[in-house]
Amino acid sequence: MTDPAPRTTEPAPEQAPLPAPTTRPRQDGEGGRVVREILSGNAVISVLAVIVALIIGAILIAVTDPRVGSAAGYFFASPGATVNAIWASVSDAYGALLRGATYDPGARTWQGKLGIFETLTFATPLILAGLSVTLAFRTGLFNIGAQGQIILGATFAGAAGFFLDLPVGLHLVVVILAGALGGALWGGIAGVLKAKTGAHEVIVTIMLNYIAAALVLYLLKNQLKDPNSTNPVSPKMPDNALYPLLLGPNFRLHAGFILAIAAVLAVGWLLNRSTLGFEYRAIGTNPLAARTAGMIVSRGYITVMLIAGALAGLAGTAQVAGTEKSLDAEVAGSIGFDAITVALLGRSTPWGTFFAALLFGAFKAGGTSMAVNADVSIDIVAVVQSLIVLFIAAPPLIRSMFRIRAVRREGASA
Amino acid sequence: MKNLLRGTLKRGATLGTVTLGATALLLAGCGQAPGTSGGGASTNPAAAKYLGCIVSDSGGFDDQSFNQSSYEGLKKTVADLGIKMKEAQSTTKADFEPNLNQMANAGCNLTFTVGFLLADATKKVAAQNKDLHYAIIDDNSIKLPNVKPVVYDTAQAAFLAGYAAASVSKTGKVGTFGGINIPTVSIFMDGFAEGVKYFNDKQGKNVQVLGWDVAKQQGLFANTFDIIQEGTKATNNLIGDGADVIMPVAGPLGKGAGDAILAANKGGKDVKLVWVDSDGVLTAPAYKSILLTSVIKTMGEAVETITKDDLEGKFDPAPYIGTLENGGVAIAPFHDLESAVSADTKSQLAQLKKDIISGAVKVESKSSPK
Numbered sequence: 001m002t003d004p005a006p007r008t009t010e011p012a013p014e015q016a017p018l019p020a021p022t023t024r025p026r027q028d029g030e031g032g033r034v035v036r037e038i039l040s041g042n043a044v045i046s047v048l049a050v051i052v053a054l055i056i057g058a059i060l061i062a063v064t065d066p067r068v069g070s071a072a073g074y075f076f077a078s079p080g081a082t083v084n085a086i087w088a089s090v091s092d093a094y095g096a097l098l099r100g101a102t103y104d105p106g107a108r109t110w111q112g113k114l115g116i117f118e119t120l121t122f123a124t125p126l127i128l129a130g131l132s133v134t135l136a137f138r139t140g141l142f143n144i145g146a147q148g149q150i151i152l153g154a155t156f157a158g159a160a161g162f163f164l165d166l167p168v169g170l171h172l173v174v175v176i177l178a179g180a181l182g183g184a185l186w187g188g189i190a191g192v193l194k195a196k197t198g199a200h201e202v203i204v205t206i207m208l209n210y211i212a213a214a215l216v217l218y219l220l221k222n223q224l225k226d227p228n229s230t231n232p233v234s235p236k237m238p239d240n241a242l243y244p245l246l247l248g249p250n251f252r253l254h255a256g257f258i259l260a261i262a263a264v265l266a267v268g269w270l271l272n273r274s275t276l277g278f279e280y281r282a283i284g285t286n287p288l289a290a291r292t293a294g295m296i297v298s299r300g301y302i303t304v305m306l307i308a309g310a311l312a313g314l315a316g317t318a319q320v321a322g323t324e325k326s327l328d329a330e331v332a333g334s335i336g337f338d339a340i341t342v343a344l345l346g347r348s349t350p351w352g353t354f355f356a357a358l359l360f361g362a363f364k365a366g367g368t369s370m371a372v373n374a375d376v377s378i379d380i381v382a383v384v385q386s387l388i389v390l391f392i393a394a395p396p397l398i399r400s401m402f403r404i405r406a407v408r409r410e411g412a413s414a
Numbered sequence: 415m416k417n418l419l420r421g422t423l424k425r426g427a428t429l430g431t432v433t434l435g436a437t438a439l440l441l442a443g444c445g446q447a448p449g450t451s452g453g454g455a456s457t458n459p460a461a462a463k464y465l466g467c468i469v470s471d472s473g474g475f476d477d478q479s480f481n482q483s484s485y486e487g488l489k490k491t492v493a494d495l496g497i498k499m500k501e502a503q504s505t506t507k508a509d510f511e512p513n514l515n516q517m518a519n520a521g522c523n524l525t526f527t528v529g530f531l532l533a534d535a536t537k538k539v540a541a542q543n544k545d546l547h548y549a550i551i552d553d554n555s556i557k558l559p560n561v562k563p564v565v566y567d568t569a570q571a572a573f574l575a576g577y578a579a580a581s582v583s584k585t586g587k588v589g590t591f592g593g594i595n596i597p598t599v600s601i602f603m604d605g606f607a608e609g610v611k612y613f614n615d616k617q618g619k620n621v622q623v624l625g626w627d628v629a630k631q632q633g634l635f636a637n638t639f640d641i642i643q644e645g646t647k648a649t650n651n652l653i654g655d656g657a658d659v660i661m662p663v664a665g666p667l668g669k670g671a672g673d674a675i676l677a678a679n680k681g682g683k684d685v686k687l688v689w690v691d692s693d694g695v696l697t698a699p700a701y702k703s704i705l706l707t708s709v710i711k712t713m714g715e716a717v718e719t720i721t722k723d724d725l726e727g728k729f730d731p732a733p734y735i736g737t738l739e740n741g742g743v744a745i746a747p748f749h750d751l752e753s754a755v756s757a758d759t760k761s762q763l764a765q766l767k768k769d770i771i772s773g774a775v776k777v778e779s780k781s782s783p784k
Contacts, residue, residue: 100516104519106519107519107520108518108519108520108521108543109518109519109542109543112515112518112519113519118512118515231531231594231596250542252511319508323508324507324508328507330472330506330507330508333506333508365512368502368509368512368513368515368516369516369519371502371503371513371516372467372500372501372502372513372516372517372519372520373500373516373520375500375501378502378503378505
């Protein structure tokens with residue numbers, strides 16, 4: 001049981017000495033300013049953040065490798081040995097990571113060679129949950145609640161899967177809709193509280209994460225429990241309720257990936273082409289100005305959290321009707337929190353989120369291979385991911401490391 | 415960054431730091447480079463190519479329980495036989511299948527999967543890799559020609575522990591509690607309670623068992639394997655009800671039980687602890703002053719035996735059932751509490767062990783592997 005609390009990334013502590021934002025936005029709170037500050041970083045910052053995180057990861061891999069340690073013991077007798085050991089250790093680890101995530105010629109079976117499809121499988125819920133965070137970000141909201149929304153989505157989808165008996169096709173559609181509904185419900189609560197009472201969405205969504213985790217455990221011990229099991233797990237999803245496998249039974253990649261791509265296109269259209277999306281971006285840039293321009297900010301908060309919740313709920317369906325095929329208390333894993341990093345790394349654009357999710361999917365698929373083949377703890381992957389958050393959330397740090405001048409983009413647009 | 419350094423560090427200080435660092439490096443790096451000759455000379459060329467692998471459940475290899483003992487067993491096997499080894503820890507259920515797939519990719523000749531939670535993933539991956547062998551610990555549900563279930567008739571050893579506990583009880587009450595009411599847990603409690611009952615029958619006593627009802631298969635459970643304080647709570651309840659020997663069957667919650675007993679004994683009680691899974695004196699030495707004995711599943715030996723057989727081409731999918739007879743289950747020595755157990759009891763226990771092995775005494779648990 002992992003406690004989700006320590007993983008909640010608190011992007012950019014507010015006391016961070018940001019380099020004199022002369023155009024200090026007014027009154028809409030520190031949160032909005034931090035969002036804009038983060039989003040003002042350009043793609044170069046994202047790429048550099050990943051590279052620096054990988055370099056620090058490499059240092060950790062080298063330092064913790066006993067081969068390097070023993071070679072360093074006779075550094076002056078044979079300095080080359082230490083360099084070789086460091087090179088061997090880092091290239092073993094990252095080589096295994098890369099091969100595991102893409103193509104591994106050393107694997108025994110042809111399906112085992114094609115790790116790229118595992119990458120896509122792991123990326124699927126991350127894309128959907130990342131879009132949820134992205135959409136809320138662009139409206140000026142920190143949706144820390146993707147985790148809870150995924151859990152609710154998975155629970156609703158699971159219930160629709162176990163309790164209904166519908167024909168092929170229809171059953172899956174109902175499961176998907178139920179998942180979206182569950183997520184939307186959970187996101188909507190935060191949206192309504194924000195719009196009607198001004199309750200800060202960060203606090204509300206974090207609390208809703210805990211409630212969701214406790215709720216699903218309760219249901220798994222009672223209504224949703226598999227009668228044949230002594231553990232708190234649900235029955236298996238019936239075949240009709242599962243996403244079809246895209247590449248046959250040898251691969252786990254399922255149609256949820258197609259749904260995720262569709263969601264990327266839909267969110268892209270929503271944000272950049274629709275009136276609603278224009279409102280969201282206006283609210284995200286400056287809620288006061290948006291209100292002055294005649295937009296109803298509270299309605300924007302509610303609808304965006306409904307949609308964001310629904311997207312996270314779809315990520316839940318990718319778990320329960322895609323890879324896991326049953327509901328348990330860990331169904332959301334750390335996806336809801338990784339989604340925040342994915343959205344940050346993707347600079348809160350739909351396609352940026354897509355590619356960031358692919359990268360994180362690759363970390364996940366390759367991390368297993370790295371742990372097995374290079375004997376490097378999979379925790380290194382978590383370290384690299386956390387460092388990425390750190391560097392993304394503190395753009396001034398990366399800027400000063402690489403002497404990049406701060407370039408202000410227009411608002412928070414792509 | 416550079417400006418910051420320049421601004422805050424004095425030149426002298428910087429130089430000093432550099433000198434210090436260099437000296438440290440110089441001292442650390444003065445060792446001799448190893449020669450080019452040598453290298454692990456394995457006695458058996460087949461063993462050097464053989465790959466033994468292990469995948470944990472979400473407890474990880476440092477759980478002081480079955481993941482850890484299986485892992486240490488495989489490490490010892492590696493040292494003894496000169497085979498190679500790969501390991502993967504799972505943090506959630508979602509990791510099981512990817513981990514097992516990676517093991518198959520790496521070409522593991524034999525993969526140990528620890529815990530019944532891995533049954534589904536093991537079954538699926540084993541069916542896809544018919545040329546590789548698997549052994550699953552604590553699960554007997556898979557019937558495949560390349561999967562060997564490893565299960566333990568723990569009730570036999572717990573029976574001896576129950577007998578010993580009843581013999582040292584002064585209050586006439588002994589207690590037990592579990593993590594979750596599942597067969598791998600309740601089998602300990604069944605054996606323990608039956609052992610107490612057997613003691614009563616033989617010795618004409620009436621020692622009661624708190625926390626477990628064999629007939630109803632119900633009792634005291636913490637409903638967690640994670641929250642150690644729940645173990646303290648359950649133990650305090652049992653002590654409050656008068657138990658003076660307590661067997662927690664709840665993994666890490668055993669520590670909570672140990673702490674509760676140490677505290678109670680400071681307050682004038684005289685309560686003893688029965689550890690499970692491994693010899694508590696070795697794995698939890700903080701409690702050795704109160705440890706009566708431990709009910710041990712010797713996973714390490716099963717791991718080594720199965721690996722050795724497979725290496726010699728004698729893999730066999732029939733379940734390995736750990737019993738008193740084959741040493742798969744046992745009770746630990748009394749260690750520090752040697753003097754608390756009478757010589758009579760010790761000889762009775764030795765005889766009882768023989769009788770269980772011969773079948774003269776039947777130990778029955780609903781959870782015993784068939």
